[in-house]
Amino acid sequence: xxxxDIVEKALEAFISQTHLKAKWRVTPNEILDGAVxxxxxxxxxxxxxxxxxxxxxxxxxxxxxAERNRGTHLMVIAETVLPRVKEELQKNNIGYLETNxxxxxxxxxxxxxxxxxxxxxxxxxxxNRAFTKxxxxxxxxxxxxxxxxxxxxxxxxxxxxxxxxxxxxxMKGLKTQRLLVHKNARxxxxxxxxxxxxxxxxxxxxRLKPTLHVGNFRFLDNDVFFxxxxxxxxxxxxxxxxxxxxxxxxxxxxxxxxxxxLEGRGExxxxxxxxxxxxxxxxxxxxxxxxxxSENDKAVPALxxxxxxxxxxxxRCIDTAQKLYEKFLKNKFE
Numbered sequence: 001x002x003x004x005d006i007v008e009k010a011l012e013a014f015i016s017q018t019h020l021k022a023k024w025r026v027t028p029n030e031i032l033d034g035a036v037x038x039x040x041x042x043x044x045x046x047x048x049x050x051x052x053x054x055x056x057x058x059x060x061x062x063x064x065x066a067e068r069n070r071g072t073h074l075m076v077i078a079e080t081v082l083p084r085v086k087e088e089l090q091k092n093n094i095g096y097l098e099t100n101x102x103x104x105x106x107x108x109x110x111x112x113x114x115x116x117x118x119x120x121x122x123x124x125x126x127x128n129r130a131f132t133k134x135x136x137x138x139x140x141x142x143x144x145x146x147x148x149x150x151x152x153x154x155x156x157x158x159x160x161x162x163x164x165x166x167x168x169x170x171m172k173g174l175k176t177q178r179l180l181v182h183k184n185a186r187x188x189x190x191x192x193x194x195x196x197x198x199x200x201x202x203x204x205x206x207r208l209k210p211t212l213h214v215g216n217f218r219f220l221d222n223d224v225f226f227x228x229x230x231x232x233x234x235x236x237x238x239x240x241x242x243x244x245x246x247x248x249x250x251x252x253x254x255x256x257x258x259x260x261x262l263e264g265r266g267e268x269x270x271x272x273x274x275x276x277x278x279x280x281x282x283x284x285x286x287x288x289x290x291x292x293x294s295e296n297d298k299a300v301p302a303l304x305x306x307x308x309x310x311x312x313x314x315x316r317c318i319d320t321a322q323k324l325y326e327k328f329l330k331n332k333f334e
Contacts, residue, residue, distance in 0.1 A: 003052045006078065010077045036048050046073065051064060058082070064076065087313070139200050140292070204311075216277055216278055240259065257283070258285070
């Protein structure tokens with residue numbers, strides 16, 4: 001569905017349910033897509049600047065929160081807004097309107113609308129081979145360094161620990177979406193690395209990260225949680241998520257600890273005095289890279305730390321992710 005169709009269908013549902021008048025208009029704002037005027041009566045209206053997307057996901061939150069920080073009357077219109085993204089939008093007083101009629105909107109201080117009659121359904125679509133759990137390992141290499149796109153397929157297979165036959169399918173998948181194009185007869189380039197990053201962030205959380213999950217734990221001694229920086233980690237065990245964000249920016253007090261490791265489950269429990277706990281505040285994942293340089297010797301690469309933080313959907317983590325991006329990643333993607 002095109003953006004204009006999404007807006008038309010969503011406003012039609014809104015007007016039908018609320019019997020309020022709402023009018024879409026294009027604005028000169030280069031950051032957002034347009035605006036909607038909501039008419040409370042014949043004389044009074046409230047204007048909201050609008051971001052229009054097919055789906056609103058975690059990686060869209062930084063832009064929305066930055067715009068909200070400017071004091072903008074803001075909302076999103078989409079076919080689908082993911083449930084945990086809805087929660088974060090509500091916390092930050094950002095409105096949303098879905099084509100199925102779901103709406104959350106503070107039109108004025110004394111006028112509030114919240115309708116959630118229908119469950120949000122994700123769009124079912126065929127997964128491009130570049131964004132399967134296997135493809136994401138190879139794309140991670142490309143995001144780290146452009147030079148990898150022109151390495152021999154056999155070398156890429158070894159570096160990403162994937163089957164040789166998969167590499168050809170992954171490259172074809174990127175070409176299909178015009179995320180990998182010919183520079184000349186022998187070389188390829190990534191024409192829009194920022195778009196590739198956004199797709200990787202979304203797919204990593206859905207398809208690769210769950211397969212890496214070793215388990216949730218807690219420390220036998222709870223004081224260790226608050227002194228996590230003092231843990232003597234093995235070389236192949238690195239902080240991810242919130243602790244990585246703090247190591248990179250000194251800007252986040254972790255409420256959840258994340259580790260990526262090659263150490264076995266039993267070894268981890270014995271060495272770091274961990275106890276399995278489904279609701280534990282220590283999450284452990286298998287380390288899936290081996291040649292990527294990390295900008296901090298105790299943390300995962302900045303790109304993965306950024307991804308983990310963005311995918312929390314939590315504002316304090318997103319604020320830290322943005323600081324990390326500005327310091328370590330901006331030159332790679334802009």
